[in-house]
Each structure stands twice: as structure tokens, then as C-alpha cells.
Amino acid sequence: MTLPIVAVVGRPNVGKSTFVNRMIQAQDAIVHAASGVTRDRSYHRADWNGREFMLVDTGGIEFTSDDEFGASIRQQAVVAAHEADVVVFLVDGSVGVAPGDEEVASLLRREKVPVFLAVNKLDTPGREEAIHDFWGLGLGQPWPVSALHGHGSGDLLDAIVESLPEREVLEEEDAIGVAIIGKPNAGKSSLYNKLLGVERAIVSDVAGTTRDAIDTVLERDGRVFRLVDTAGLRRKSRIDESVEYYGFVRAMRAIDRADVAVLVVDVATGVTDQDQRVARFAEERGCGLLIALNKWDLLETPEEKTELVARLPDKLGFVGFAPVLRVSALKGTGVHKMLPMLSTIYDAYAQEISTSALNRLLTDLRATGHTVSKGGKMLRLKYATQTGTRPPVFTFFANHPRMVDANYERYLENRLREAFDLTGTPVKLRFRQKG
Structure with a gap:
């Protein structure tokens, strides 16, 4: 009933949120230079060549951290990897294999799902030689990418969607x-x-x-x-x-x-x-x-x-x-x-309320004689119809619509709520000149 899940994990500041934004072509994930910005795992709908999936941005995994949320962030990332159908392990190619990468790789080798090792921040084409050291992490082929500029992301996405399981999609x-x-x-x-x-x-x-x-x-x-x-x-x-x-x-x-x-x-x-x-x-x-x-x-x-x-x-x-x-x-x-x-x-x-039901209510309201009068003029509501939903919008046609004041508008709203089940929804009232 759900889309297949692709989790993006890695140490802090390797560019996970930038990578997620590149994959979904939007600025949904917060990108900031500070460590620990992404705390919870956040879910983003993505599509590549007609194949939809859910992309999960996680907090940076750190095994030694002074951040009071460090343990929770690490646990959230581990849970994301465990529930995913595919994992993208993002590392920083500009600094090489860094402390903490091997620990994350060790965690991921225990997962029984495909893991793609994406070497990020290779912003200048032709720097593919920088990926060689990452073979040592034991996760198979490293994929050179630049989340900032998009280099290599298409090839990586092609491989990812080929690994996704078929899943019934809940629209x-x-x-x-x-x-x-x-x-x-x-x-x-x-x-x-x-x-x-x-x-x-x-x-x-x-x-x-x-x-x-x-x-x-x-x-x-x-x-x-x-x-x-x-x-x-x-x-x-x-x-x-x-x-x-x-x-x-x-x-x-x-x-x-x-x-x-x-x-x-x-x-x-x-x-x-x-x-x-x-x-x-x-x-x-x-x-x-x-x-x-x-x-x-x-x-x-x-x-x-x-x-x-x-x-x-x-x-x-x-x-x-x-x-x-x-x-x-x-x-x-x-x-x-x-x-x-x-x-x-x-x-x-x-909901949609029929015009006949609304005008039966209007007939009852006329019988009460409650209306607005000013300067020798008297407001008369001719008929009403629903002109919108989500939220419900009701349009009243009247002889002098400008005479409707806030008190009378509240009166009409209260009568509508008494006559129909409008639990928990705002309603919008419109007033137009008859004819």
C-alpha cells in the first residue's frame, strides 16, 4: 500500500539534504552549513523515468558527538535504513574516507537490502579517481556524484530504480x-x-x-x-x-x-x-x-x-x-x-449540500422575519447555492448584498450549522446581487 523507500544515510555535512533536493528537484529538505540540522527522518516523494518512490532524508550518523540529540539522530537513521528497500550511503569525496565512514559501512553491511555507495562533492568532472579509496568500505561499486551540480545523479538513479521492488501504490x-x-x-x-x-x-x-x-x-x-x-x-x-x-x-x-x-x-x-x-x-x-x-x-x-x-x-x-x-x-x-x-x-x-436543501432552509429563515434594514431598504435573500467545497462555500443572492453585516453573516453561519453537519469545518459565505 506504500511507495518503495530509498533511505539516504551518512555522516553529518556530506550533503544528504542537498542530494535529496537534487533527486526530487525541489527545496523540501533543509540545507544548512551547521551540523545536525536534519534531526528526524523526513520523507519526500520522488519520480524517476515514471517510477515513483519515497526518498528519506536522515540525520547525520555520528558515533561520538556532544549533540544532546546525537543518539536519537543515529537511531532514526538506523531505523530508516532498516525499513528501506534501498539505501544510499553518501560520503564526502572531497575529503576521502573519513573517520566514521567505516562504522556506518559496518552497520549497512548487516542490512539485507541493496546499498549504493554515492561519493558526493565531486563537483568537477574528471575527478572519478577520487572514488578508488572507497572500495575499501566493502559496499561494492562507488558512484561518483555531485549533488550540487547533478553530475552522475542520472546514472545512480537508473541503478536505484532497477533495484526497487514492485509495490502497490496508494494514491x-x-x-x-x-x-x-x-x-x-x-x-x-x-x-x-x-x-x-x-x-x-x-x-x-x-x-x-x-x-x-x-x-x-x-x-x-x-x-x-x-x-x-x-x-x-x-x-x-x-x-x-x-x-x-x-x-x-x-x-x-x-x-x-x-x-x-x-x-x-x-x-x-x-x-x-x-x-x-x-x-x-x-x-x-x-x-x-x-x-x-x-x-x-x-x-x-x-x-x-x-x-x-x-x-x-x-x-x-x-x-x-x-x-x-x-x-x-x-x-x-x-x-x-x-x-x-x-x-x-x-x-x-x-460535502456538497443540494441547492434544494439550502433553499428550504432559506424559506424557514424568511418565515422568522429576521433580516437587516437600513435607510428604508430591507435585505431580502432570494436563493442560495453551494459554490465550493474544501471548505464549503455558500453563495446567497440578494436584493442588496452590501447590506449584509458581520452580525447577520454570523447569524446565517449559525443557522447553516444547525441545519447541516458542518463539524470542524470553516464555511465561507458569499453575497451577490440577484440578476
Whole structure:
């Protein structure tokens, strides 16, 4: 049900992310001169000569490192290699066989999948003699490449796709795109891992651990979901490092291509300005929305729980359409309700309501006599029709559409929500002149 996987592994700063970007012809992977930029393994869809596969960018493997994430990064890279159908071991041809290359090669020789030894940074054609020392790693033929300029990448890709197994492909358009969003340390990665049932994203108490958006497709009860664990969103004024800035941009892209966003709120700190800002991002981009009150188990008394829920309308009233789940990503409490709720939200987000049903509602609204009048004129809604989905868009034809104010628009939205199941989805209302 998934694309074959090609994992790119190697020491830090050998050009893995540049190589990944070259292979997919995009700037999805973060490229930066600093060591340890890629922490989690990030997945990117790729195509070569009509053969699709998933390319996995991993963190640099180091066996001696002062980085507090060193062990987790190494483990993530090892897991990526273990679950892959093909492994590309990238080394730095400009420095020759370096300390650490032999240790990585030793790990890879234990894997029962094809391993391609790609010697990178041979940016000047004719330097193929630089690859000879790499035969000693015991991984077969070294492949000279330049991720920066593309030299040798075509020949390498030809060989890689020949080694890929045939696999039934799950079309991405069949998947419900779900962006897991929220401020740093809200528990997004823990929730992401709990939903998947495997340790896919590194979980840490350090803000900004997740810098790349990581997609994973899973299937539950006949529905297919594409989950994206995004970098923690924080105020732009606090994004000091360029790396974190690019992660922020990537998170915005994740929201842009999601159908439904899950706003993870840390109940230990309550709903903050950052939570409101993140919710506004999703609402403005027309995403369905689910609010997950995470770490619910940390609230010890019924009074604390009641007070937090009572404050939600004040803090997140502008997304009052979003259902609320109380969960503990660490313990798994309530997480089982999330995927069914996401299905419900998506169904509302993508539904089409017939024009006849909308105009029956309009007839009932006229009978109430509630309308807008100004300067001797009275607003009359003639008929309505749905003109868009994902999210639903409703167009009302009226005699004086400019008379519609914010209060009346809210009134119409509330009546629509009462009449139809619009759980978790924003709606857009349009008003046009009759005729």
C-alpha cells in the first residue's frame, strides 16, 4: 500500500539534504552549513523515468558527538535504513574516507537490502579517481556524484530504480491531509507517534526539535490519512536561527496542503497567544480544525478541568466550529477518538449540500422575519447555492448584498450549522446581487 523507500544515510555535512533536493528537484529538505540540522527522518516523494518512490532524508550518523540529540539522530537513521528497500550511503569525496565512514559501512553491511555507495562533492568532472579509496568500505561499486551540480545523479538513479521492488501504490489524492500543528513543546511529536504506533519523530522537551515537516500515510477502518508532523510554530520575532525560520516556512506549507489541522494545546500552560495565532493560521487557510487538549492527565482536579474548558470560548471562540478532544499523547488516553473525528471533519469539509436543501432552509429563515434594514431598504435573500467545497462555500443572492453585516453573516453561519453537519469545518459565505 506504500511507495518503495530509498533511505539516504551518512555522516553529518556530506550533503544528504542537498542530494535529496537534487533527486526530487525541489527545496523540501533543509540545507544548512551547521551540523545536525536534519534531526528526524523526513520523507519526500520522488519520480524517476515514471517510477515513483519515497526518498528519506536522515540525520547525520555520528558515533561520538556532544549533540544532546546525537543518539536519537543515529537511531532514526538506523531505523530508516532498516525499513528501506534501498539505501544510499553518501560520503564526502572531497575529503576521502573519513573517520566514521567505516562504522556506518559496518552497520549497512548487516542490512539485507541493496546499498549504493554515492561519493558526493565531486563537483568537477574528471575527478572519478577520487572514488578508488572507497572500495575499501566493502559496499561494492562507488558512484561518483555531485549533488550540487547533478553530475552522475542520472546514472545512480537508473541503478536505484532497477533495484526497487514492485509495490502497490496508494494514491496520495485518496488520503486525508492532516497537519499536526501547535506551539513548541505542546506534544505534537508524541501525539504523532501515538497515532502511528511507531517511533517516527524524535520526541524531546527541547523547543524546535522537529524542524522538517514529516509525512506518513496510514490507513484505519478504510480511510487513508496523510499525517504531517510540523515544526513548532512560534512568533516570527522569536525565530532567531535561519534553520528554525525555514522549519516555520515548511509548517506553513504543511497547513496550506492539509485538509484538516489538529491544533495541539498544552493544558499545563493553557491556551496561549501562540495557540490563538496558530489556530488563526489554519482558519485563514480554510483548513478543517480539531483541537486536542494534550496532557489532560496532568490536570488533577475537576475544577481545573472545568475552568480550562470554560475559558476556551474566550480564547478560541473564532474557531468555535472546531470539536475538542481531551487526550494524553504520552499515555494514549483519548487518542483512539482522533482518527474517527478527523474522518467526520473531512466529510463535512468535502460535502456538497443540494441547492434544494439550502433553499428550504432559506424559506424557514424568511418565515422568522429576521433580516437587516437600513435607510428604508430591507435585505431580502432570494436563493442560495453551494459554490465550493474544501471548505464549503455558500453563495446567497440578494436584493442588496452590501447590506449584509458581520452580525447577520454570523447569524446565517449559525443557522447553516444547525441545519447541516458542518463539524470542524470553516464555511465561507458569499453575497451577490440577484440578476
